[in-house]
């Protein structure tokens with residue numbers, strides 16, 4: 127069905143119980159991938175609408191500051207609207223913006239970053255960096271798929287529905303690597319025989335030489351089920367079986383390798399720095415391995431590392447940035463809240479022959495204060511790569527004489543990035559460069575990078 131006809135058909139199906147209808151011009155996209163409009167002075171977030179379009183909408187929720195709505199008809203189409211490629215897009219919450227052309231997605235994400243910086247941080251970067259992006263499909267090297275049962279006891283495996291906990295049962299997924307997507311129906315058949323083990327979720331971890339399927343269940347599989355699972359494995363993976371491995375995980379416990387035992391370890395490479403990073407299922411790794419290499423390269427270039435500079439890598443995980451920094455001649459201190467990642471980072475530094483230049487410590491960086499900052503000593507430069515909550519405690523506690531001359535901030539949430547940027551600017555930093563990295567194509571996630579230079583410390 128052509129794009130326009132399909133929209134009208136879908137919208138007609140959704141028009142029961144309308145509360146209020148109107149028309150609006152969409153001027154922007156919000157962080158949930160909804161079109162943003164203003165009607166009678168009030169902000170309106172419209173599901174399914176995109177910038178440049180005029181749509182007829184119906185209100186689904188009305189709040190004091192804003193209304194939420196969905197499209198019931200598109201009056202003027204954007205030239206950036208495309209037919210969603212995945213047949214589950216209308217219901218699956220894994221992707222929110224497949225209806226927007228991949229190149230336009232990047233431009234919209236850049237606009238979101240700039241808007242948040244301006245609105246929350248009251249800052250404009252001096253210069254916008256060209257966006258980093260990779261292949262828009264089959265890029266997800268790590269994914270967790272939920273499991274539930276339908277009324278007839280048949281397994282459902284997939285991501286959660288949009289704005290709901292319902293599991294959308296899928297037989298393919300266009301953001302997973304193709305060899306994983308095509309095995310989903312057979313994996314589902316195999317798991318159907320384990321249904322009485324109270325299956326919770328499955329995960330995939332993909333690397334160049336190995337793909338791990340981790341199965342998490344509420345009950346421990348009895349030995350007869352384990353034997354059955356081994357047989358299934360040989361049937362499903364056939365001649366590819368050297369590339370696959372099953373891990374098993376009990377509720378609230380770590381995953382353990384199950385079958386076959388003798389496999390290459392999971393790992394990713396950063397060829398520009400001659401670095402190999404082994405990891406295990408459950409470790410934090412960047413989801414888009416291809417773009418990760420480009421991001422690390424860009425971050426290090428922006429840090430402009432000079433030999434023997436002392437550099438902090440905060441929220442360092444398994445050393446994704448710290449180890450390339452050490453290999454580039456810096457003296458690096460990596461700090462991370464997850465003890466298992468700190469251990470992995472130390473092992474990875476030894477494996478890459480740079481443990482004399484990098485040390486790793488475990489600490490809760492959300493508890494950073496001025497005393498903690500002083501205990502770290504002076505750093506020439508700093509890399510921040512926090513989770514969605516940002517690095518507020520760290521930036522708030524930085525003070526002279528412990529202010530690095532340059533901070534490179536990698537962010538997965540433009541709102542906390544903007545909030546923290548304002549704190550840094552108030553401490554005498556200038557946001558010299560900022561740009562987006564489309565790590566999560568088809569989703570509304572905005573990953574950004576910013577360079578802050580100390581101009582006048584106060």
Ligand SMILES: C[S@@+](CC[C@H](N)C(=O)[O-])C[C@H]1O[C@@H](n2cnc3c(N)ncnc32)[C@H](O)[C@@H]1O
Nearest residue numbers: 441442443446462463464490491492511512513
């Ligand atoms: C976006 S990841 C970045 C990891 C690493 N830089 C990388 O590129 O793989 C954020 C990291 O922050 C860590 N983290 C989360 N909360 C933390 C906290 N309160 N204190 C320290 N580290 C924390 C997570 O364990 C995770 O490794």
Ligand code: SF4
Nearest residue numbers: 212218220221299300
């Ligand atoms: S996450 Fe996968 S199944 Fe869901 S909409 Fe995206 S491509 Fe389709």
